Amino acid sequence: MKQTKDFADVTIEGLIYSLSGFGEILRNIVLTLHEMGVYVRLIPHGGVHQGIPKKHVRIFNELKARYGGPRKDSIFLYFGTPLGCAKYHETYCISWTMFETQDTPYDFVRHLSPMDEVWLPSNFCHESFTRAGLAREKTRVMPLGVDTAVFTPKPVGLGPASKIFKFGTVVGWSERKGVSAMLQSYLREFDRGKDKALFIIRGGYYPKDKIMAEIDLAKREASKWMPREKQCDIYLCYHIVPVDRMPDLYRMFDCLVYGSLGEGQCLPAMEAMSSGVPCIITRATAPLDFCTDENSYLIDVEKIDRNPKCEWITAYYKYPFPNEQSRGATFAYPSQEHLQKLMRHAYEHRDEVRKKGEKARADVCQKWDIRLICERVKRRLLEIQEMRKIYPVYQESLQAGRMIRENHPGETMTKISMDGKGRTIVG
Secondary structure, three states: OOEOOOOOEEEEEEOOOOOOHHHHHHHHHHHHHHHOOOEEEEEEOOOOOOOOOHHHHHHHHHHHHHOOOOOOOOEEEEEOOHHHOOOOOOOEEEEEOOOOOOOOOHHHHHHHOOOOEEEEOOHHHHHHHHHOOOOHHHEEEOOOOEOOOOOOOOOOOOOOOOOOEEEEEEEEOOHHHOHHHHHHHHHHHOEOOOOEEEEEEEEOOOOHHHHHHHHHHHHHHHOOOOOHHHEOOEEEEOOOOOHHHHHHHHHHOOEEEEOOOOOOOOHHHHHHHHOOOOEEEEOOOHHHHOOOOOOOEEEOEEEEEEOOOOHHHHHHHOOOOOOHHHHOOEEEEEOHHHHHHHHHHHHHOHHHHHHHHHHHHHHHHHHOEHHHHHHHHHHHHHHHHHHHOOOOEHHHHHHHHHHHHHHOOOOOEEEEEEOOEEEEEEO
């Protein structure tokens, strides 16, 4: 057995079995790092395997079996909410986290301060957390990405173009996501017809009866501008969509609508853009790192204000610390009037929408592909190991790789092509 400075070793903990954006991103990170030869020990959270490919679950189980507790010669990376991380004695601990509000709760800073490093996925999060008091010297922007070899545009030239312009959204149904404003904009702007449609793919675990009640409320409110009998239909997919079917859903859309009040990352926007679908999205928070006027339609911000209806978020601001109540959970409210105009503009300028989609795809491939992100992660892990003069044993990784291939013959090596280049995925 030998030691090498080129072999990275990391323990990763997080909600890998969650069907949220957190879970989707973490699964991609773990699988890609594993593919790149990083020795990953996994502490998975969440017990729902529904919708996750079985071959990936098997790999996660193998990586889970490697974990035997915190190690001084390894790096510990917690991927999740700020209050979930822990600092282990003599182990280099990193928290990779995010939050969606303009002001970071004080308790987050208090909880993150003992960590050796804090990775934040966007410039917005970095400014918010450091403004709240988190030491800049231990923070760094570590972006998140998307698998551009999976989320690809629909093939060109397969039959005539559809006459129906399809707006779509993939959203965890909450006040923060601005769903009500999106519904109102669509219902007020377009009358019933066969050449436009709005598809809502539900994420998260919001009760179906509440969703239907809120859609009905939106229709009643919109009836002040558009009679109910003339309102367009809304198509709701409530059931859990398997992970491997999501690319097909994005390809079905012409334009993604995302009038969110705040995002720490916004994976649906990045997945849509990778699929060649441009976004109508709020000109604020994390998406501004990758959404521009050239590849997206940016909604003007009407105001920055608190929103007490975001109950699970505002709960973080009820801790008895100075000035916490006066600061509150603040959000960037998109202009509903401008959102409405942008939806109309997109509907009437389909060639422009297509060109923005092509630009969005090119931009994501150039800067936000998951392999580029994980190369950056691997470089940082190696830098930390060099700084600590700790070099894990390489032989252990070779044995683990053989074990996974022997246990799952015929399933572990899948050849695909990305931009004309061959690529191998373990899994």
